[in-house]
Amino acid sequence: MTLHSTTHRAATARWVPFALVALGLLPVASGGLRLGEVFGGPQLMPANPRFEALPAPMIVHLVSVIPFALVGAFQFSSQVRGRWPAWHRWAGRVLVLLGMATAISGLWMTLGYPLQPGSGELLYIVRVLVGAGMAVSIARGLRAIRRGDVRHHLAWMTRSYALALGAGTQVITGAVRSALSGSGSLDFDLSMTAAWAMNLAVAEYVIRHGPGGGARGSRPVELRTEVGNPA
Template sequence: MTLHPAAPPTRAIRSTGWVQLALLALVLVPAIAGSLRLVELSGGPLLLPANPRMTASPAPVAAHIVSAISYAVLGAFQFSAGFRRRRPRWHRMAGRVLVVLGLAVALSALWMTLFYARQPGTGDLALVFRLAFASGMAASIVFGIAAIRQGDVVRHQAWMTRAYALALGAGTQAITLGIGHAVFGTSVLTTDLMLGAGWAINLGVAELIIRGRTAGHRTRNAPTAVAT
């Protein structure tokens, strides 16, 4: 009786190209809105509804927009298994940059939540959601760093996937807010719940991805008994 490693599954690995496109499409709306806001903050024309909270203190929001867009675009390519195998050094270098960008996204979000005046049309629930999910993103990045330092690649990927999912909350919120306001009408409670739903949906999808990836990793590393 000889033990041979099970053949690695190939179906999931070959289909990663569409993942980057889907992630970039999700970030498109907030990236456009953020870019227009940057134009305004840099002295350009007013292209979005006025936001006195941001114009009074533009540095945090500018840092948040730049880091969020960069994190979302660069991070999308970290999900390509083939790209990671072909360019491992690039993956490691990009990962270090993404850690800095991701922490900048989370910490600037916390700063704006704590020190900016509350966004009109939102309530206490939205404040709690923002504090919780921004803190969760920062914690996920820290846990991901700790995992890779211990050589635990699977746990590192899981935590970084959660952090990225939370960073893309604004993209999903553009959808949930549109549906929520169309179905339930515009109210503070609806807005707060739809904001929370955006983050919750992203985290749910991330957990499904993590479970599938973990199951695939176990399958690839499980020995198969073959009679010889």
């Protein structure tokens, strides 16, 4: 690899966390407005009888997923990890808890609420799989870092973050569905599912072709001084 390409990749990588934050900005903003309503703020979002009847899982989900999406974006920055390793480790501990709360509350919402109006059984099944998949990914990422396996830790946490950021990509896939005049429940379910599928596809590409991926990263990286400290 030439010096020019290395420098270019490093410069591009600096913008990755900000791109991830931008992707999640709209759902984060709408979630913040919804939380504001619950705690006595003005009603700026459309009424949702499901949330009003059982607000607890929605509150837990929003309180956990918003910081997970915003702070978690910077955990993937090699510059942040290299310059502030202690911050990365302590933030990682908190983010593991927030990520688990996000996954479990997402399952709670799926299983505890009636079907979302305009959606069907397909989206219900996919949401169960996404919640379970996110929880499993975080658990495996935590297990990997406790063994000192940084490569697999990063891979599993990348997958969990990709699933958590599905709402950001759903803004895009939903706009495409609207432009194509898809109005049925199946169209809605497919557009929502496509967002998670796209995020996972990008995550898998980064895992395999990013720094440390593929054959070059086939051997676990051992941490000789920080084993047991979740990143």
